[in-house]
Amino acid sequence: MRCPSCGSLDTQVKDSRPTEDSSAIRRRRLCLACGFRFTTFERVQLRELTVIKRNGRRVPFDRDKLARSIEIALRKRNVDPDRVEQTISRIVRELESIGENEVTAETIGETVMAHLRDLDDVAYVRFASVYRNFREAKDFEQALAELAGEDEDEPGPTRP
Structure with missing residues (x-):
């Protein structure tokens, strides 16, 4: 995952947990290049619409x-x-x-x-x-x- 701060691809997942309705996974990430922390969401996609x-x-x-x-x-x-x-x-x-x-x-x-x-x-x-x-x-x-x-x-x- 690309860091939104510096653009580095060297990021690490620090924490993963499901959202309240379990429709997505919330991931806290850390950029190893600049130390920036950010959140991403992963969702199931049944098909490309x-x-x-x-x-x-x-x-x-x-x-x-x-x-x-x-x-x-x-x-x-x-x-x-x-x-x-x-x-x-x-x-x-x-x-x-x-x-x-x-x-x-x-x-x-x-x-x-x-x-x-x-x-x-x-x-x-x-x-x-x-x-x-x-x-x-x-x-x-x-x-x-x-x-x-x-x-x-x-x-x-x-x-x-």
Whole structure:
């Protein structure tokens, strides 16, 4: 592993432990050249995914890009970072388990929206507004109606 400080390839693992959800291994490393300490994460990758964009272009799947878009949707929301990381890992596992090497951007967007709906309603609407390209207030009203409709379907306390 290359040292982020000096670029040396002479690094040593000092400690390894699984993350809380056991989806990755956290490794503390030491650069033997400059003494810099840093952390890396090792994750299981079931397959190399390629994203088919709406314009037909194919690009490699980027977990970090997915994480950034979710973090933008969750900006200034009080959601536990561990829950966010677990959600991102679940989304990636779900996409990898589809069984195809190529996945459409629409599939990714819909999967993210389904998971954000469970994580945080405001983040769901924020993400949907970009993903579905909201142009008018009625677009937001529709998204909110979808959320409200889902809440009505859930059994609640009955009134006499």
